[in-house]
Amino acid sequence: MLAKAAKHALSRPTSLLLRVPLRVFTRGQWDPRLVSRSATTSAIQPASVDDMNLIAFFDYPQPPQNVTNPTGIFGHRSLTTPAAFIALADSTLRRAQLLTARILRARESRDELFKVVKNLDRLSDMLCGVIDLAELLRNAHPDPAWVQSADEVYEKMCEFMNVLNTNVGLYEVLVSVLSDQEIVKSLCPEAYQTALIFWRDFEKSGIHLTPAQRERFVSLSTEILVLGRQFLNETAAPRPPARIKFSELQSVKDLGMGARLRLQAQVTKRELLVYPGSLQAQMIMRSAPDEEARKKVYMAANSSTSHQIETLERLLRARGELARLVGKESYAHMALADKMAKSPENVQHFLDALMDQTRLYARRALRNLSMRKQAHLKTSPFPIIQPWDRDYYCPPEPPAPPVPLPPLTLGTVFMALSRLFRALYGISLRLAEPAPGEAWHVDVRKLEVVDEEHGVLGWIYADLFARSGKPAGAAHYTVRCSRRTDDDDEEGDLMFADERDRTAVQLSRDFEVERQSRLPGQPLIFQLPVVVLLCEFMRPTVASGPTVLDWHEVLTLFHEMGHAMHSMIGRTEYHNVSGTRCATDFVELPSILMEHFLNSSSVLSLFQRDLEGEFCHTARPHEDPCRSIDTHTQILLAMLDQIYHSSAVLHAGFDSTAALETLSSDRGLIPYIPGTSWQTQFGHLFGYGATYYSYLFDRAIASRVWSKLFSEAPLNRDMGERLKQEVLRFGGGRDPWVMVGTLVDSADLTVGDTKAMAEVGRWRIEDEISMYGRH
Template sequence: MHAHTIRNVLAKPAKAHFRFRGCLHAQKSSQRPPLRYATTLSAPAPASPDDADIIADFDLPQAPHRSSILTPTGLFGHSLLTTPASFINLADSTLLRAQLLTRRITNARGSREELFKVVKNLDRLSDMLCGVIDLAELIRNAHPDPSWVQSAEHVYERMCEFMNVLNTHVELYEVLRAVLADPQVVKSLGPEAHETALIFWRDFEKSGINLPPAQRTKFVSLSTEILVLGRQFLNETASARPPAVIKPSELKGLKDKAMGARLRLQAEFTQRDLMVYPGSLQAQMIMHSAPQEEPRRKVYMAANSSTPEQIETLEKLLRARGELARLVGKESFAHMTLTDKMAKSPESVMRFLEALMDHTRPYARQALRILSMRKQEHLHTEPFPTIQAWDRDYYCPPEPPAPPVALPPLTLGTVFMGLSRLFRNLYGVTLRLTEVAPGEVWHSDVRKLEVVDEQSGVLGWIYADLFARRGKPGGAAHYTVRCSRRTDDDDEHGDFAGVRDESVLGTAQPSRRFDALNRTRIPGVEGTFQLPVVVLLCEFTRPSISRGPTILAWHEVLTLFHEMGHAMHSMFGRTEYQNVSGTRCATDFVELPSILMEHFLNSPIVLSLFDVNGNVPIRQPGHHHEDPCRSIDTHTQILLAALDQIYHSPAVLAPRFDSTAALAHLYDARGLIPYVPGTSWQTQFGHLFGYGATYYSYLFDRAIASRVWRKLFLHDPLNRRMGEEYKNEVLRYGGGKDPWEMVSKLLDAPEMENGDAEAMAEVGRWKIEDEVSVPGRH
């Protein structure tokens, strides 16, 4: 989970009601359960010529863009985005239009007709700003040209500064309050418009908009402090820990004999002990391969150490969040944050975590017993010695994910072809490579895919920037550059009512042209829509003449499927308001589509789609044994989610709050592997900043995704009727519909619709795997 995540409002300068939600980096679902099948499976559609084109374009080294376009353009086809200076010009133009639209909204109470347009205009204002900020966020992370990056940083800061002003704009808040207090106006709002209005309302109130001036000033001060402390905390999580001092004699018998020999030679050459830094290849090797316990203990202690300053930074951050919540009348930061999430409250989160822990604990205990038996046999101890934190990887070395059936090497093009075939079977949608004009993309590696519906035509575009290069961020990410929304009822001319200054009208033109691109009418859907544009960033190996095409490891296939789940959520979202489009939904709901995509890789019939000629045999695997240690890892994730709740509870405002003591107490009370005195791992828990009080979300969505997979797709993964039902009941609504209502209807579980604490507990009882081995059977 990293960098371009769903943003907590306080994690970025941009404020909540103009938030630009991204996604979690790919996290792989650990267990791969046995598969069950219906008697009759839906037959896969054959590969198309477009599928073959995808293979060729992604797999041939330095494949040229298939383009007959000679006229140069700017980034994403915007003719005005040809230089870094033009991007700054676009930002200036957008800020002017935003100021005019803000003035129009604040004057709305003077006109009955304008009052009915307030929600639409607030959403337009958000879209206007987010369209530039999201683009700046992408450019500053992906563009190889430092001048472009510098301009993107400048644009990002200026636009976010304006958002900060809007977030505490009393007149905007008062107008929205007038709208929601007017029965006739409220009655005119459809469900999606009403939900959008409530999003703005809740976010205004989270920002302390209705506080007295002195308290509002305090709110702004605390928000700034939280931002500064959060950045400092993240910097410190990435800082190097001091090395462990390892004696060469402690490395005797290393399983990795080659690495062990190199380390001993290094020690003999320098004639001193080895300095092994946490996170290094040597540290990993020692944790996995050193038979003696002492070097593993030393590496563990070094890796989980903290300075007093690092602990102080975290605790200041947690206290500031607690004070901010109290300032707006909430019991804790968790209470403030979870109001608009599926969970609604920290008490409900704990109901979910307790239920999930009750299910997971027996399997984790059994796994620990197996490790204990291995340790007993290894060290010739009394029965069932205690497994310590540094024993886990030695007695149960982590294994890379693997497919459920034997597969030939999978090239990048082959996997994209399989994705296209899967989407065609499920949704009647294909991926089609399209031409890229000169200047349209930021690097020659980038490929452009049209997402094409068999009835509606083009739904949107995916720009795939998939190969590693110097300066490009690591990991995988899904960026929403432009959301879908309805545009034919914008009444944009009303923004310029009373403006006679030709220079103002001229300055506004670049932004108006920027907004007007990629709009279309969709058959069967009323109105004209802005089509979505997303970018996928990965760090796969580039194909070359010497190495041939890019061959993906299985964890990379999982990553690509995960990120494409986010992308298709953006593509299918057909809401009239951008604030609820696609992945702009509740933090604890947004990972459902991406995690569900990973489940399809458990199906041999889905894996057969990777073979363009249909030669891969589809066979049900035999006994699909799972690594028993994965249940230990799941239990650990539950503990971390519980720790996140503790750290954002009222406890942080107690005078003697001690984050290390809280961690130790949690592990002593609920942990399976003993807490190690002298360690303070919490200073490396980077997600405490971006996912404060919502770290449970990934576990929660894993549980829902497993349930959806079992009920809709397990027995017939290519069933078109089920695919259409999932698309129409979940994906198309984004955040425009209560996710509990969507889940309950999709799963035919009306008892879940109200989303109360019992519903949260029920999701915990659903488990997070499709099927877990019975203890004792491995």
């Protein structure tokens, strides 16, 4: 995301009611003879009117709207001004207070006890609907007044959420429900899973602690939030420059920037100051034959101040203390209890097995680099590859398609996505013209997601073009989740309300009703999901023409659309298990799987407007000769994340740099360099604390799912339906181990124990196209 997704969620309180949604990097001549035509491709028809409309919709500039009578953000009639947003928040808070009071009284009526899980989920949805909207607007809206109101709404709603987190009465009512076997038996699996989510999150929030301990819990939680923000700011802070001599640049291969640097050094007669992360630094690491120049840049890039190290270690200690306060051995034990892994011990089994699978390939790659270094420096056989050698002897290559493709415009990619979803799931993307004022910027495009049987599943708002003030990177925002609404019994919330309360909450009730739909032929009414995709592609213009995507941008769009379709297909009755609201170590599976489809020749054919002609030769994945080295490095980082969130951080004298050095010496392939402390740049330690393994874990599962279901026939509808029915439709409402085990026909996996974690670790990761760090 999906590293941007975690960053957006960081300022939220840990909450029983607030389930964090997912939101997270060569073009050639087209030769159709290089693309094979699978048997399933013939099922895809030539470009339809909807397909052609998608191309035009995304490839040409949209005329500005004359907004005289705005509809309101997302079509909500009330959201026409920043002040109206604040009014909506106030109405929602009053409505939430009335519903909270109703739940607290539930033990007075047996009938009300049967409604507790439903009402807790309604309360959660009521608050998240406004908080998630505020989160989007404060990041995406170009108007500072809207951003200010969104900040105010966000803080106000989260403050109320923090009060609910420590509401002992709500917890006691839930315990009464889960202790009543008659009520438990009446809950469907999805409802029971939702109840367990609430119970676990109450427990994580220290609800069973004494008042003094709860006060300490709140204090530590605040400290962690403050330290986490400080840590992230420091990870992005510039490092001191490396001082490079003119003589160290004389043999630089780069004739452009290298020549300019040499000239600058020659003219000024001084050492050049090269800042880590700059284009100059990247050029030196890839092009400077003089090892000393590369070493200097590496040392500068991996340096830390004592203050930066102290900030990280204070954060880790505070997390360890918080875990001990709620009776857990470590923060990892606390964080993993409700994940697929269940425990840090199981994570280690997975990482050990994965490292065993990866080490041989990584060693072979390093040996090849060593041979290149030997030939370059005329040394004795197999010199040691140092950290600053990696990019010089194996320069990183941008992702490339498996066969030469024509320039892929944004509209063409959306056409291919719609065709792919239609082939797999019977779902298409269709244009939906936003009303004046419905979107926050003229660049925003609106799509309906349409199922061939059930009609509109939901809406995707695509805010895809770069602009000043907009967050960098790609992200998927869940603004509104699926939820069944026909059995809400809203009048029961207002039983003890006066007329003033009824008037006050009406605005909030209207806000929810405007996005609901009845299932065809059924009495059930569902709230339809609304998601937003944020990217930073170049904007199409009349002068330059359509937006043409680089291959890594196509990968990004496929990845984020994997999250979006999970949100759309995961039509659940309960908000807290809808779509991407599932375990952190499971949520990336659908999006990573989407990337695999781009290695298929039959899927690449979907980028053509007309599917005529015979093709030959199978598309082959883009091979990065050093990919296994990078995978090995990612495994080491996941292991470091586990160490940093173990009980070791509470020991006197814990040293994060020493822990990094020990791990590198014991399990690494490239030597650790004394004097470096890269850990202060490991920003994912905050957003993904104790769960950094998740992306590797889902990559392994996605590789196996692709191999077993789609590799032979990627457009097979039966396999698409199997994925939809066994995984996507459940969201987080079913045990993910059961979903994965059923999908890949492995009964042993459904247990989800230590053996299952190790088994996933033994699956070789085959997604050559994955990009590290996209979450």
